Amino acid sequence: MANVISLNFEQQKAVTADPGPVLVLAGPGSGKTRVLTQRFTHLITQGIRPNVILAVTFTNRASEEMRERIQSQVDSHIVIRNVGTFHALCARILRNESDSSVVGKDFVIFDSADQRLLIKQAMVDHNVDDARYKLHKIHSTISTAKNDLVNADNFSRDSYYHEIVGRIYERYQYLLHQNNALDFDDLLMNVVSLLQTNPVLSSKYQDIYQRILVDEFQDTNLAQYQLLRLLSGSNRDLFVVGDPDQSIYRWRGADYRNVERFRADYLDTVVIQLNKNYRSTQIILDAATAVISKNHVVNRVKLYSDFHEGEKIVLHEAYDEEDESHYIVKTISDYVANNQLDPGECAVMYRTNAQSRSIEEAFVRAGMPYRLLGATRFYARREIKDLLAYMRVIYNQYDNVSLGRIINVPARGIGSKTLNKLFEYSDTLDMHPVGVILELTEQGLESQHCNAIGQRGSRALISFGLLLRDWIALFEKGEVVSDILDSVVNDIDYENYIENNRNFGADQWENVEELKRVFVGFEDRDFGEILEGIALIADVDTLDNDVAGEGVPVLMTLHAAKGLEFPVVFLVGLNDGVLPHHRSFDEPEEMAEERRLFYVGLTRAKSKIHLSYSFRRWTSGFDSSSIASRFISDIPLDLLLSKSDYIDKSNVNISSKFNMRVKSNVYNDKVYQIELQFQSGQRVIHDHFGSGIVVESKLLGSDEMVIIAFDNFGIKRLVASKANLTLEDD
DNA sequence: AGGCGGAGTGTTTTT
DNA sequence: CACTCCGCCT
Ligand SMILES: Nc1ncnc2c1ncn2[C@@H]1O[C@H](COP(=O)(O)OP(=O)(O)OP(=O)(O)O)[C@@H](O)[C@H]1O
Numbered sequence: 051m052a053n054v055i056s057l058n059f060e061q062q063k064a065v066t067a068d069p070g071p072v073l074v075l076a077g078p079g080s081g082k083t084r085v086l087t088q089r090f091t092h093l094i095t096q097g098i099r100p101n102v103i104l105a106v107t108f109t110n111r112a113s114e115e116m117r118e119r120i121q122s123q124v125d126s127h128i129v130i131r132n133v134g135t136f137h138a139l140c141a142r143i144l145r146n147e148s149d150s151s152v153v154g155k156d157f158v159i160f161d162s163a164d165q166r167l168l169i170k171q172a173m174v175d176h177n178v179d180d181a182r183y184k185l186h187k188i189h190s191t192i193s194t195a196k197n198d199l200v201n202a203d204n205f206s207r208d209s210y211y212h213e214i215v216g217r218i219y220e221r222y223q224y225l226l227h228q229n230n231a232l233d234f235d236d237l238l239m240n241v242v243s244l245l246q247t248n249p250v251l252s253s254k255y256q257d258i259y260q261r262i263l264v265d266e267f268q269d270t271n272l273a274q275y276q277l278l279r280l281l282s283g284s285n286r287d288l289f290v291v292g293d294p295d296q297s298i299y300r301w302r303g304a305d306y307r308n309v310e311r312f313r314a315d316y317l318d319t320v321v322i323q324l325n326k327n328y329r330s331t332q333i334i335l336d337a338a339t340a341v342i343s344k345n346h347v348v349n350r351v352k353l354y355s356d357f358h359e360g361e362k363i364v365l366h367e368a369y370d371e372e373d374e375s376h377y378i379v380k381t382i383s384d385y386v387a388n389n390q391l392d393p394g395e396c397a398v399m400y401r402t403n404a405q406s407r408s409i410e411e412a413f414v415r416a417g418m419p420y421r422l423l424g425a426t427r428f429y430a431r432r433e434i435k436d437l438l439a440y441m442r443v444i445y446n447q448y449d450n451v452s453l454g455r456i457i458n459v460p461a462r463g464i465g466s467k468t469l470n471k472l473f474e475y476s477d478t479l480d481m482h483p484v485g486v487i488l489e490l491t492e493q494g495l496e497s498q499h500c501n502a503i504g505q506r507g508s509r510a511l512i513s514f515g516l517l518l519r520d521w522i523a524l525f526e527k528g529e530v531v532s533d534i535l536d537s538v539v540n541d542i543d544y545e546n547y548i549e550n551n552r553n554f555g556a557d558q559w560e561n562v563e564e565l566k567r568v569f570v571g572f573e574d575r576d577f578g579e580i581l582e583g584i585a586l587i588a589d590v591d592t593l594d595n596d597v598a599g600e601g602v603p604v605l606m607t608l609h610a611a612k613g614l615e616f617p618v619v620f621l622v623g624l625n626d627g628v629l630p631h632h633r634s635f636d637e638p639e640e641m642a643e644e645r646r647l648f649y650v651g652l653t654r655a656k657s658k659i660h661l662s663y664s665f666r667r668w669t670s671g672f673d674s675s676s677i678a679s680r681f682i683s684d685i686p687l688d689l690l691l692s693k694s695d696y697i698d699k700s701n702v703n704i705s706s707k708f709n710m711r712v713k714s715n716v717y718n719d720k721v722y723q724i725e726l727q728f729q730s731g732q733r734v735i736h737d738h739f740g741s742g743i744v745v746e747s748k749l750l751g752s753d754e755m756v757i758i759a760f761d762n763f764g765i766k767r768l769v770a771s772k773a774n775l776t777l778e779d780d
Numbered sequence: 781a782g783g784c785g786g787a788g789t790g791t792t793t794t795t
Numbered sequence: 796c797a798c799t800c801c802g803c804c805t
Contacts, residue, residue, distance in 0.1 A: 108795075137795050162794085186791060234795045302794065402792050404796090424794085458781090465781045510781095586795065609793045631792055647793080768787085 055088060057081070061712070062324040065089050065381070067289070068631035069261070071316035074291040075309065077353045078338070078653035079329030082291040083613065086263050087116055090130075093122045100124070104259040105133040108266050108299075110587050111423075112613050113138075116265070129311060132259070136274050140237040141582050143244070145240040147251060153232060153243055156578055158446045159585035160231045163430065167451050168229070172221035173700055183214060190301075192219050196235035197303030199242060228482075238273040245280040256283040267292030269311075271303035275311065286316065295342050295350065296650050298609060300643050307699065325720065327353045329615055329656055331360025337659075337685045338652040344684055345642045346497070362691040365682065366662040371405075374664045375412035378620050381660060382603055383418060385618070393418070396603040397616040399651050402631040405622065406605050413603075423606035429584060433558045434565055438584065440538045441531075444521045445551055445577050447484040460547040464512055468507035475502045484518070491515030516734070517541050531577050532569035558745075608651045619655035621648070622631070624663040624679040648681045708723050727770055733778040736760070741778055 057065060061081050063780040064074050065088045076082050086105065094100055105120075107113045113184055117133040124130065134142075137490065141159065148155035154684065159166065169189055173180055192215065195205055202223050207216040214777050226232060232240065245252045262282050264270070267290035270278070282288045297306035311405035327335055335355050343350070368374035378398060385391050394645055406422060415419040428434060439452035450473070458464040490499040491512050500508040520541075524534050539545070539562065548558045572580045604616075608629075623629065629648060652659060663678045728734065732744045734756075742760030756768050768775065 110795085135795070159795095184790090237795085298793075301792080404792090461782065463781070467781080506781095607793065628792090633792065643793095773786095 055084065057085070057088060058324075058326060060322055060324050060326075061085050061088070064324075065092050067320050067322070069285075069287050071286055071312070071319040071523075072289045072322065072325065073267075073309070074289075075293065075351065076291070076324035077293055077327065077351055078296065079327040079355075080324035080353065081326075081328055082293070082324065083116070083265060086265055086289070086291050086325070087119045087123070089263055090120045091448045093426070094124055094128065098261060100128055100130055102258065102260040103131065103132060103263070104139070104261070105263040106136055106265070106278075107133070108135060108137060108269055109610075110135060110138075111610075113263060120411075135586065136277065137234055137237050138582075138586050140241040140277070141586065143241050143255070144232070144237065145578065145582075147244060150248055150251060151240060152227075153229055153240065156230065156446050158229075158231050158442050158449055158452075158581055159237070159586060160229070160233050160451065161429070162189075163332055163435070164231070166452045167454075168225045169218060169222050172218045172225055175221055176217050178214060178218060183211075188215055188218055191215050192222065193235050194303055195219065196233075196239050197272050197273050199238065199239055199276060201243075203270070207706065228448065229450050230446050231451070235273070238271075238277060241382060242273055242276050242280065242615070242617055244756045245277075252280060252283060255281055256285055261287050262289065264290040265292075266290065266296075268294045268297040268306040268309060269299045269304040270308050271299075271305060272308075273303070275305075275308045279315070288312075288316070290533055295345070295646055296612065296653075298612065298643060298650060299649050300639065323351050325351045325353055325564075327355040330355060331357045331657055332654060333360045333362060333689050334652060334655050334657075334659060337363055337689045338649055340686055340689075341645065341647045341652065341681055341684045345645055361658055363659045363661060363685065363689055364691045366660065367678070368662055368664040370664050370666040371408045372412070374622060374662050375408045376415075377662060378409060378622060378660070379412040379418060380524075381620075382618075383416060383632050391604050391617060394601040394603055397611065397613050397614070397618070397654065398603060398605045398620040398622055399606060399608050399654070400605075400621075401624045401631060401647070402623075403607060409605055409622065419595045419602045421602045421604045423604060424610050428561070428564070429587075431558075431561055433544075433561055436536065437538065437544070437562065437565060438581070440521075440542075441535060441577075442581060443484065443518070444525050444534065444538075445581060447522075448482050450483060453483060457514060460542060461543070462513065463510035464507065468503065468510060471503050471507060472511065475499070487511050487515040488519060488522075491519055525577065530573070531575075532573065535566060535569050537643050561600040608647045612650055613705060615654055616654060618657045618658040618660070619651065620662065621651045623664050624682060625667050626677040626679050628667070629679050630681070645681060647683075648679070648779045653668070653716050727776070734775045735757060735778050736773060736775055 058081075061084070064072060064085045074082055074085055090103060090105055093103055105113075105116060107116060114136050114566075117130055123128045124688070130438065144151050144153060144157070145155055148157075150741075166185060166189060169192070170180070170185060173183065173185070173188070193336050195201075200206075202216070202220040205212070205216045205219055207213040226236070259281050262278065264278060268293075278288060291305075292309060294306040294309055297304060300306075313321070330338070332355055335353055339353065340471050366374075366377055368377050382393060382396050385396075386393050399404065400409070410420065410422065429438070436456055439449075439455040442449045442452040443456065446581065454469065454473075457469060462566075471741070472483050472486065476486045479486065486499055490497050490503070490508060493499070494512070495505065495508060497508075503511065521534060521538060524537060545559055545561065548562070568584070569580065572583060575583065606619075630641055630644035634644050663681060663682075665676050667676060730744050733741060734744060735741045739760040740762055742758040745757040756770050756773070758768060758775075
């Protein structure tokens with residue numbers, strides 16, 4: 051054993067509990083994760099083979115971290131493998147059991163963008179009006195159904211809306227099947243039904259995974275819970291840890307009542323509560339407790355800590371987002387300059403990914419390095435998706451979504467006409483389009499396919515087919531996957547395409563290089579595993595070991611922060627409407643979840659917390675609330691270094707500070723100032739929309755954007771120089 | 781076929 | 796603000 055990890059009495063009790071259902075219920079920082087990893091190593095010292103122990107987490111980052119922690123505590127000849135996310139576990143099972151399952155071994159996993167395209171397609175197929183039925187909503191309705199283990203056949207169509215969604219759901223599943231693809235939720239649902247209906251497999255997996263450990267149990271959804279029940283089966287050896295107050299994935303089907311369900315389903319559950327916090331100062335703990343106590347739950351465990359009071363929580367009101375970001379960066383650099391801490395000890399957390407932008411800009415301006423977790427995902431970038439789509443088509447010729455994406459990238463004369471013809475024609479033959487392309491390529495222009503598709507289109511398709519045929523040959527020959535990617539990139543001259551495409555900037559080719567490196571890094575895995583790994587990881591940071599963020603502040607969403615801890619935490623953008631998010635205003639359950647999110651944020655901190663919000667915030671649309679988050683007022687005043695305290699100390703009062711900022715804005719505007727042609731209140735005439743009244747007119751780049759309420763066409767936004775507006779004379 | 785730009789719309793959070 | 800869609804032009 052490398053290093054001895056200390057445990058308190060209750061923790062020890064959990065770690066050494068007898069086989070059987072164990073539920074560790076405890077608040078933040080009480081050592082749940084530590085207990086879980088210790089349980090894993092404890093089982094090994096008890097002589098249990100590591101391969102029959104399974105540890106499940108929700109995120110790849112959590113998995114990787116836990117795997118490393120366990121690995122570091124066992125003899126190095128033991129390799130810890132079975133630590134992973136629910137989704138990765140299910141993907142593995144489905145690939146192994148492709149004979150018994152409804153999907154083939156070479157299925158691909160569709161990410162959210164692919165899923166959307168397919169649902170959109172399903173809506174078109176059913177003539178569903180996409181203005182009335184929002185894609186986003188339908189997508190989430192279907193996803194929720196899947197997380198509740200409701201398949202398309204059982205989907206209750208008890209309202210008109212559900213009738214429509216039911217049809218789309220059914221069609222969507224059909225299309226997924228046609229693409230030989232699964233979405234994230236299918237991974238879980240399919241394994242559950244596989245194990246439910248196949249007793250042989252069910253007992254096989256009970257033998258494989260005899261001891262099961264689950265982290266963040268409060269965030270399991272029904273599918274995941276059922277999966278755990280099936281996997282543990284008659285072993286009944288489930289060791290789960292969680293904290294209902296940290297449940298933040300309700301919108302994804304998570305149901306913290308699974309904690310109660312667990313106790314009800316396993317009456318002999320050993321329940322262990324941990325109430326000592328090893329992370330935060332007393333002030334932080336008191337503040338967090340005050341905030342969460344407004345959510346009513348039965349017997350919440352009261353946490354205590356041996357730590358001293360610590361520093362008060364600093365609350366800062368900034369003028370606008372830019373000012374707020376500047377404040378954050380300045381505060382960090384001051385700490386560093388005074389040798390109070392290392393930049394790597396700081397974390398900045400926010401509600402939405404979009405908020406990272408202005409913070410990043412502030413870091414860049416200050417010339418300070420930082421690390422961003424998650425956010426605009428590497429794999430969601432256009433150039434990366436393009437290349438992955440090529441790879442997916444090579445691997446899975448049924449992947450029409452990917453085919454449609456890249457068949458004309460770079461442009462090779464296959465437009466929407468030809469594409470539609472190809473797809474429709476393939477349908478009539480009951481073939482997959484790639485099959486048709488390959489046959490056409492073999493047979494040349496005399497092919498019957500050519501008659502159906504036309505000369506011009508066929509020529510273009512053949513030129514594509516020739517490339518595709520060669521790549522597929524490489525794949526079938528067992529060529530190293532990263533070399534296939536290289537061939538693709540070279541054959542389509544993607545570098546040239548990027549250079550000549552003005553929508554692409556300087557970084558894109560670097561991203562391609564990065565993708566190549568990722569593939570090289572996956573060297574020992576087969577094609578399917580690589581694509582699967584990428585689909586499920588979807589976050590380059592986890593792969594990027596060499597930039598291991600030592601010494602650099604980290605930026606992340608509150609969701610991504612769960613399970614982590616930092617000496618100094620900045621919770622930013624705390625405006626009412628951002629946190630709590632305005633979309634949760636009228637759902638008490640969702641509001642409670644927003645509060646938990648804030649609670650999670652507060653409890654990440656070991657010693658210092660900075661809260662900030664801004665007086666002025668113009669997010670898209672209209673919800674620019676300048677009010678501080680309602681949750682802030684739930685923190686007792688004596689724990690806060692309130693904004694007036696703070697500002698008094700720096701000898702600046704609010705209004706003079708704001709005036710400064712306002713002035714500098716005016717100065718900036720002057721540089722670009724051009725004359726506005728229109729003013730609100732003026733009546734104007736437009737060629738097409740007729741007459742209307744100007745609501746607002748403002749600068750848009752070097753042009754003027756006019757918002758007009760037309761008498762007969764409602765409110766429109768027009769660009770003055772293009773819209774050919776004339777003033778109506780009176 | 782394909783590129784461009786204007787108009788419209790709205791995505792919180794993640795596997 | 797940033798994305799997608801549609802129509803117009805080449
Ligand atoms: N018995 C102990 N003695 C000293 N430190 C401990 C002990 N138990 C846990 N810790 C430390 O407390 C901190 C929090 O532990 P851990 O992350 O396991 O808590 P957690 O309950 O999983 O927290 P959260 O729910 O907030 O994710 C860690 O830094 C851990 O090393």
